[in-house]
Amino acid sequence: MLTLYYSPGAASLCVHQFLIELGVEHRLERVDFETKQQKSAEYLKLNPGGVVPTLIVDGEPMVESGAMLMWLAEQDPQARFVPGDGGRARREYLQWFLLLANALQPPFRGWFYPQEPAGEAASAQAKEIARGRIEAMWDRVNAHLEQRGPYLCGAQLTAVDFFLFMLMRWSRNMPKPATDWPYCAMFAATMKTRPSFKTLYEREGLSEWA
Ligand SMILES: N[C@@H](CCC(=O)N[C@@H](CS)C(=O)NCC(=O)O)C(=O)O
Structure with missing residues (x-):
């Protein structure tokens, strides 16, 4: 168990x-x-x-x-929940897992724990930097979903979508939440309909x- x-x-x-x-x-x-x-x-x-x-x-x-x-x-x-064809969807699956873990999850850490990189005195600035990095990633995710959606790997819902969905949720109280981007909003709305x-x-x- x-x-x-x-x-x-x-x-x-x-x-x-x-x-x-x-x-x-x-x-x-x-x-x-x-x-x-x-x-x-x-x-x-x-x-x-x-x-x-x-x-x-x-x-x-x-x-x-x-x-x-x-x-x-x-x-x-x-x-x-794994694209099995070894082709484009599989490449996207691996790419987005690493991209989200490397380029989106760390700035969220910066947003929620802004004192970590340079102490309390620099936390307002650290938060702004984190915010910019997060918003730049929503631009990128949104463009990808527009072209390739409804999910990150196309028509198939895969494990990496659950990762993205959680990260979108973390942005809900930010000045510009992920759902301000239309294709991100559609993705989030679809994920919210799952019984899980x-x-x-x-x-x-x-x-x-x-
Ligand atoms: N990359 C890690 C990040 C884990 C992480 O930062 N978790 C946060 C909550 S979202 C935490 O436990 N924070 C408590 C702390 O740092 O004291 C993962 O995805 O497992």
């Missing part, structure tokens, strides 16, 4: 939704951010970065939400951006 260490709405969200979507049996362990449980000695043994999510597989901890999505998608006997989204919200006790 898999165990997911999570915090509501955090980077664990895409993994949680994907587990529901796949119908894979799992157990949830909530990590309490209020008490900084993610920095406790016990949790750091599982995830030395002191962040969520952590997925326990056969007693072994795994970190990085994008890697978890890729791995879970591979375990699915019908491989429903409703179950996820019930389980994590979420209501914003429903």
Whole structure:
């Protein structure tokens, strides 16, 4: 049985939704951010970065939400969420996983934890830089979805779409949320119709951006 260490709405969200979507049996362990449980000695043994999510597989901890999505998608006997043709869609799948993890997730860290790169005094500036990087990525994602959509790899919904959907959700209270871009908005609206989204919200006790 898999165990997911999570915090509501955090980077664990895409993994949680994907587990529901796949119908894979799992157990949830909530990590309490209020008490900084993610920095406790016990949790750091599982995830030395002191962040969520952590997925326990056969007693072994795994970190990085994008890697978890890729791995879970591979375990699915019908491989429903992996483009299997080895061609364009497969290339896009790998490209977008790495692009989102390298170029979009880090500026979100900068937006939510702006003191990290250069201390409290520089946090307003760090936040503006992060915002610019995030918005530039929505331009890019929007252009791709316009040309290639409705999903990142074309007609097939794949694991990487769950990653993108979570990142879009993180922008909901920003001055320009992802849904200000029309093709991003269409993508988000489509993803919200999935039954896994409703179950996820019930389980994590979420209501914003429903
Ligand atoms: N690249 C990591 C990012 C994980 C991450 O930054 N998680 C945040 C929540 S979204 C966290 O645990 N923050 C608590 C902290 O840094 O103390 C992943 O996708 O797994």
